Amino acid sequence: METIKFRGLRSSFILYVLTTLVIAAILSALTIWGCAALQKKLLPDSDLVYLTIQRSDSDGNETTTTVPMPLNDVLKEIPSMISMEDTEGDILSGEQNVKYSVTKIENSFTALSPKRQLVYQASQIGMIALPVFFSLVGILLCGLLFYRKKLKIPISLLTSATKQIADQNLDFQISYPSADEMGALCASFEQMRQILKENNQKLWDMLEERRRLQGSVAHDLRNPIAIIQGYAQYLQLSFSGDKISREKVSSVIANILHTSYRLQRYTDSLRTISRLEELEVQIQPEHFASLSSDMREDLSLLTEEKQLKLDWDNTVVEKELNLDSKILYRILENLIGNAVRFANRKIKVQFSYCQGLLTTTVSDDGPGFPQKVLNSKDSYAYMGSDDENHLGMGLAICRVLCRKHGGQLTLSNSDQGGAVIKFVLLS
CATH class of the missing domain: 1.10.287.130 (Signal transduction histidine kinase, dimerisation/phosphotransfer (DHp) domain)
Structure with a gap:
């Protein structure tokens, strides 16, 4: 039964049908054989005949005896007196006159008694009706068993799941x-x-x-x-x-x-x-070493204007990564642009890759984020007190871009107090 459970629907259905057919065929054969045996038992034996012996003495007294016997036995005992048709013969034995007559027993339905005729007719009906009954019951049981073993549980699971989804669960x-x-x-x-x-x-x-x-x-x-x-x-x-x-x-x-x-x-x-x-994210293979070199060359212009040092650390050993380079560039541009406003001497960018995730960290040696910004999940915009014109919307833009690329962005401060922004992109 465990093997049937893991069979396909088609092979399981064929197996159920074949098993049902075999069982129905065996039961039908046994039924037909039993009914035929019963009919044979009800009908007289075709080899039996009635042997009638009629005796008469010299006084004119007659006695008649009728005995059913196999024809072969009759032929052995009185071969000179019997023929295949109704025959009669006389044998003189002492003072008695003995007559023998042989009559065939009629081997037909009409020769049966009414009770035996009823039983015989019932057996004939059974030979036809019972195989049909076995077939119909077999089909019904086959369908019910197939439904119970192969369809009931998964249909119940899918129905329940559909209802829960409709209920928004x-x-x-x-x-x-x-x-x-x-x-x-x-x-x-x-x-x-x-x-x-x-x-x-x-x-x-x-x-x-x-x-x-x-x-x-x-x-x-x-x-x-x-x-x-x-x-x-x-x-x-x-x-x-x-x-x-x-x-x-x-x-x-x-x-x-x-x-x-x-x-x-x-x-x-x-x-x-x-x-x-x-925005639609356009993922494509990128040679990361070349991409990293190009981004460093472009973004270093932002730090050179403020005379800041840009440390660029790329530890990614994979030659190609699947990502949207425009999104990565835009995130770095916003984060480095923010860091330039608060860094004192340098900004550091680090790349690492592990299990399909590209992790990028942008840190500076500035005052870092206020604690209320780190503790609050609602802090999207951050404005430093020394830069009144800075709107702080860059972080909000970076968060949206990270989410679009299947990643996230987190804020923290280093042990030295500088701001640390780490974002992860699915690649």
């Missing part, structure tokens, strides 16, 4: 250890469930990330809006009392214009992030 598992088609179907369904769960989790993470980003942006927008409102109220009150000079008006307008530029940069960054959500 993906926290379950389908397990049907069988090598047949239903086992493959259950395995495919389980794979689909896992993919759905992963996609739902990614969608939830994306929505949660967008919610945190919107909260962070709303918080950052509050300051420039409050500044513009404050300056506007100040101008309104000052003009009404003629208490403001032309120079002061010019200074306030310059501050309002400066703050409006900050708002414009915020909106530009938000549009950039929105476009990144729709």
Whole structure:
């Protein structure tokens, strides 16, 4: 039975049908043989005859005796008196006159008694009806057994799984250890469930990330809006009392214009992030040594402007990696651009590769991240106090790009206090 469990549906069905046919054929043969034996027993033996002996004495008294006997025995005992047709013979024995007559026993249904005729007819019906009955019952039992052994459990599992998916519940598992088609179907369904769960989790993470980003942006927008409102109220009150000079008006307008530029940069960054959500990742084989050399040559220009040292450490030994080089370049450009603003003397970039993951670390010797930024998951934008124009949206862009490439980005500080940003890309 364990072997049947791991057979395919087609071979199992054929095996069930053949087994049913063999059993039905054996039962039908036994039934027909039994009914035929019963009929033979009911009918008289075709070799039997009635031997009638009639005796009469000299006084005229007659006695008649009829005995069923095999024809061969009759032929042996009175060969001179018997013929194959109804014959009669006379033998004189003393004073008795003996007559012998032989009559064939009719071997037919009409010769049976009514009770035997009923039994005989029942046996004839049984010879036809019972094989048909065995075939029908065999087909029914074959179908029920095949359904119970091969279809019932996987269909129940798939029905339950479909209902749970319809109820938006993906926290379950389908397990049907069988090598047949239903086992493959259950395995495919389980794979689909896992993919759905992963996609739902990614969608939830994306929505949660967008919610945190919107909260962070709303918080950052509050300051420039409050500044513009404050300056506007100040101008309104000052003009009404003629208490403001032309120079002061010019200074306030310059501050309002400066703050409006900050708002414009915020909106530009938000549009950039929105476009990144729709970006299609283009994975292709890249010769990483050449790619690393090209990126170092380009990104070193950012550090040279600030007279910073760029340490570039590539420990990847694989010749080719499957990744989107544009996404990797853009992430590094944003992170090094951020590090340039806070580093004192140098910035270090390290690459490593293990089990399909490219890990990149960008660190500097600056003041590092504030502890509240490291502790808060909602901190997408980071603005240093010494760089008022920096919007800090670069980290948000890098997070989105890492997620699009199947990776993640984490923030930390080194033991010396500098900022450390590590991101992992699926490659």
